[in-house]
Amino acid sequence: MNKLNDKVRILNLDITKIRLNDLIDKIIKTVKYNEKKQLIYTPNSEIVVRAYDNEKFAEMYKRADILTPDGSGLLLASKILDDPISERVAGFDLMVNLLEKIANQDISCYFIGGKEKIIELAYKNITKRYPNINIKGYHHGYLNNELEEEIVRDINNKEVDILFVGMGVPLQEKFFKKYFDQLDVKVGITVGGSFDVLSGQVNRAPMIMQKLYLEWFYRLLQEPKRWKRMLALPRFLYLVLKEKYFV
Numbered sequence: 001m002n003k004l005n006d007k008v009r010i011l012n013l014d015i016t017k018i019r020l021n022d023l024i025d026k027i028i029k030t031v032k033y034n035e036k037k038q039l040i041y042t043p044n045s046e047i048v049v050r051a052y053d054n055e056k057f058a059e060m061y062k063r064a065d066i067l068t069p070d071g072s073g074l075l076l077a078s079k080i081l082d083d084p085i086s087e088r089v090a091g092f093d094l095m096v097n098l099l100e101k102i103a104n105q106d107i108s109c110y111f112i113g114g115k116e117k118i119i120e121l122a123y124k125n126i127t128k129r130y131p132n133i134n135i136k137g138y139h140h141g142y143l144n145n146e147l148e149e150e151i152v153r154d155i156n157n158k159e160v161d162i163l164f165v166g167m168g169v170p171l172q173e174k175f176f177k178k179y180f181d182q183l184d185v186k187v188g189i190t191v192g193g194s195f196d197v198l199s200g201q202v203n204r205a206p207m208i209m210q211k212l213y214l215e216w217f218y219r220l221l222q223e224p225k226r227w228k229r230m231l232a233l234p235r236f237l238y239l240v241l242k243e244k245y246f247v
Contacts, residue, residue, distance in 0.1 A: 008083040011052040042091035045073030045236040060173045077240040091191040103130035111138035113166030114195035121199035141167035156184045166191040
């Protein structure tokens with residue numbers, strides 16, 4: 001079976017059951033063989049609840065070709081629904097592993113997201129780590145219509161292969177909804193707050209907390225103001241259990 005057709009419905013979104021390395025291979029193949037352009041979003045359980053509550057928001061996600069399971073909650077939900085996802089594919093992991101893979105290949109990329117200082121630091125750190133990587137450009141994520149159109153022209157003039165957009169939800173999805181058809185890129189990927197981490201200004205949870213499915217708790221300790229958003233997590237579990245046993 002085509003791995004991209006292997007999906008599990010969690011609430012009202014179809015999450016693609018694909019391993020990280022397989023997805024990276026698919027992206028590289030799409031670029032090299034000029035296959036149909038791909039739009040890749042990286043939802044977590046909080047986003048799935050938001051899509052459940054808001055059909056307009058859900059429509060943006062349903063437009064994507066691939067929805068990766070960015071969050072342990074989605075893995076748990078898939079097990080509850082007896083259709084388990086074998087591996088988490090977080091936006092950050094997808095980005096850094098893909099950058100490493102294309103660093104010495106004839107594949108170009110472009111970054112949009114973060115504050116001006118953040119994206120500059122992220123660019124410097126990435127080029128320091130991968131001196132041969134082909135980054136055609138970058139821009140901060142605080143955009144108005146004029147800046148958006150300027151960036152789209154810049155991307156199209158530079159013949160970019162992969163566009164990483166990390167402006168947070170839902171700004172990054174709205175950007176792709178508005179411009180993806182106009183963009184002459186092979187692949188578009190949402191990466192949330194990845195530029196903050198790549199800049200060195202924000203720490204990711206230690207691996208032990210990631211493996212214990214506690215990355216959400218680490219983020220809460222770093223950003224206590226997120227506590228209201230975290231209330232979506234128990235509701236997500238309730239909705240999945242309700243779907244499993246009462247629908």
